[in-house]
Amino acid sequence: MLVTTVKSSAPQNYADFYQAFTPHTLIKEIFNDHPQDQFNAYLACCGRHVRNGLGDKVALVHEDTEQKITQLTFDELDKKSAQVAHLLQSYGVKKGDRVATMLPRTPELLIIVLATWRIGAIYQPLFTAFGVESIEYRLDKADTKVVFTNLDNRAKFEAIANLPQMVLVTKEGEATDAYTDANFNDIKAFSTEFEAVILDADAPFLQMFTSGTVGKSKGVSVPLAALSTFYLYMRYAIDLKDTDNYWNMADPGWAYGLYYAITGPLLMGITTHFNEMGFDAQNTYDFLIRHKITNIASSPTAFRMMKSSGVFENVADKLSLRVANSAGETLNTEVVSWVEENLGCTVFDQYGQTETGMTCCMHHALAHEAPTGSMGVPMPGHKLVVLDDNLQPVADGTQGQLAVVVSESPAFYFKGYSWDEKQAFSGDYYLTGDVVERHEDGTFWFAGRDDDIIITAGYRIGPTDVENCVMEHEAVAESAAVGVPDEVRGHVIKSFVVLKQGLVGTEELVSEIKALVQKRLSAHAYPRFVEFVESLPKTPSGKIQRFLLRQKEIV
Numbered sequence: 001m002l003v004t005t006v007k008s009s010a011p012q013n014y015a016d017f018y019q020a021f022t023p024h025t026l027i028k029e030i031f032n033d034h035p036q037d038q039f040n041a042y043l044a045c046c047g048r049h050v051r052n053g054l055g056d057k058v059a060l061v062h063e064d065t066e067q068k069i070t071q072l073t074f075d076e077l078d079k080k081s082a083q084v085a086h087l088l089q090s091y092g093v094k095k096g097d098r099v100a101t102m103l104p105r106t107p108e109l110l111i112i113v114l115a116t117w118r119i120g121a122i123y124q125p126l127f128t129a130f131g132v133e134s135i136e137y138r139l140d141k142a143d144t145k146v147v148f149t150n151l152d153n154r155a156k157f158e159a160i161a162n163l164p165q166m167v168l169v170t171k172e173g174e175a176t177d178a179y180t181d182a183n184f185n186d187i188k189a190f191s192t193e194f195e196a197v198i199l200d201a202d203a204p205f206l207q208m209f210t211s212g213t214v215g216k217s218k219g220v221s222v223p224l225a226a227l228s229t230f231y232l233y234m235r236y237a238i239d240l241k242d243t244d245n246y247w248n249m250a251d252p253g254w255a256y257g258l259y260y261a262i263t264g265p266l267l268m269g270i271t272t273h274f275n276e277m278g279f280d281a282q283n284t285y286d287f288l289i290r291h292k293i294t295n296i297a298s299s300p301t302a303f304r305m306m307k308s309s310g311v312f313e314n315v316a317d318k319l320s321l322r323v324a325n326s327a328g329e330t331l332n333t334e335v336v337s338w339v340e341e342n343l344g345c346t347v348f349d350q351y352g353q354t355e356t357g358m359t360c361c362m363h364h365a366l367a368h369e370a371p372t373g374s375m376g377v378p379m380p381g382h383k384l385v386v387l388d389d390n391l392q393p394v395a396d397g398t399q400g401q402l403a404v405v406v407s408e409s410p411a412f413y414f415k416g417y418s419w420d421e422k423q424a425f426s427g428d429y430y431l432t433g434d435v436v437e438r439h440e441d442g443t444f445w446f447a448g449r450d451d452d453i454i455i456t457a458g459y460r461i462g463p464t465d466v467e468n469c470v471m472e473h474e475a476v477a478e479s480a481a482v483g484v485p486d487e488v489r490g491h492v493i494k495s496f497v498v499l500k501q502g503l504v505g506t507e508e509l510v511s512e513i514k515a516l517v518q519k520r521l522s523a524h525a526y527p528r529f530v531e532f533v534e535s536l537p538k539t540p541s542g543k544i545q546r547f548l549l550r551q552k553e554i555v
Helices: 014-020 023-031 035-039 041-054 074-090 107-118 132-142 151-157 184-189 226-237 255-267 281-290 300-309 333-342 463-471 507-520 546-554
Strands: 003-005 058-063 069-073 098-102 122-125 146-149 165-168 204-209 219-223 246-248 272-275 295-298 323-326 346-353 357-361 369-371 384-387 399-405 429-438 444-449 454-456 459-461 476-486 490-499 529-532
Touching: 023 035, 023 041, 023 226, 035 041, 041 074, 041 107, 041 255, 058 074, 058 107, 069 074, 069 107, 074 107, 074 184, 098 107, 098 132, 107 122, 107 146, 132 151, 132 204, 146 151, 151 165, 165 184, 204 255, 226 255, 226 346, 226 357, 246 255, 255 272, 255 295, 255 346, 255 357, 272 281, 281 300, 300 323, 300 333, 300 476, 333 346, 333 463, 384 429, 444 463, 454 476, 454 490, 459 463, 463 476, 463 490, 463 507, 476 546, 490 507, 507 529
Parallel strands: 058 272, 098 122, 098 146, 122 204, 146 165, 246 272, 246 295, 295 323, 323 346, 490 529
Antiparallel strands: 003 369, 058 069, 204 219, 346 357, 384 399, 399 429, 429 444, 454 459, 476 490
């Protein structure tokens, strides 16, 4: 087992920091003598920086699909968000209303987010890959009042009855004659001043929906109290510094991008980067070089795509990366080694949910042991336990459901789903639905979603363990493991494997994969069936949907 000690310019001891943590101290650290700034997200993420003399600091570096670079300062965001706030007010938007965007990573998106917060409304992201059904479901559930979109996405709304106010964000020269929508450029008629609406700490400022890994998406209303928890992650897990060039590659249509590519860095007054182009290995490499990125956050899928592309082999001396962070799904152990060898920095796995934000992390800025393969230790302000099927704590080394002890977690803010779609609590526990194992050193290890756990011949096997082993084969690009019915064992393991580009699956390769898992994991935990596929089913945010693979096998 590879063990790494977290390094920082002045690392604090994790255990000491965890024990000493109080919400009051954290609020003081973030807001100093202006604690009222926490009660409006625009003030917290933009307005206070202008007031404190940072108006000329660059808040956003944006690169479009033609590699044209645009920069916006906090002062520019302040003025433009005021104009959009007036525009929203002219549509009748009030405190507590929901305002959505379906836009790529553009400056206008960031301006609209801040304007929505500024008037006390709730920002609702719509991922640009959504189809009509997903859009309509979210607009109907949230009773959305205004939607900002562009011409590339506008046609998706045509089949939806009772549309809210639509506003088109257009590029110079684009024709909008086909629609009677309002236009984003209308903001020019409005004042560049607007007084922020002060709210309570439990007032929502984001309207999220879960990614639908299992079943229908559920609504998550994120309260302003989450701001300080977002800061915790940015400051102590990501280790974001004022000297960093920070790039979170996640799409802000989903939680990890919205929480930690927009809210988190701006809350800290630190520049964030947007790359409007979808993932492309060469473009990603060029972006890292061009902007001298030092701190990156992404998903295991993106790191695997970098690895399989061949573009990033032995480029550490050309990059400026100091640290890397991974979230959204389990970080395969061989990817960790690849990042260190080829990108020249340490990548840490970090765990969270749309509902809760990040709750269990490898922390770059706190000193603790960091065994490769673990998702880390509890975020300060969170007490985590592992429970059996009867919701009783289990011994270290035993798999069970990860839960948050609410009464002992002062940084935990989730209160339940927006429309009570599901009961997430049992007594004092928030039940994550994820199966993990806690080791004696206090680290937690992800096994899979509760629904994804494979029980074969009485043994409980996490799909992640199998997938990590399969991924170690040099021919494999991606892997997913599920349980399929078996008359003797109840279920046996089947691996779905995506090979690297240009390779073809053979019986010899099947045998090699089986033997590798038997040797590395266990004789009873290897895939008895291996199927080569072109791609794996995933949510729009990139998480593998194993339940669809299971359904395919049952049918």
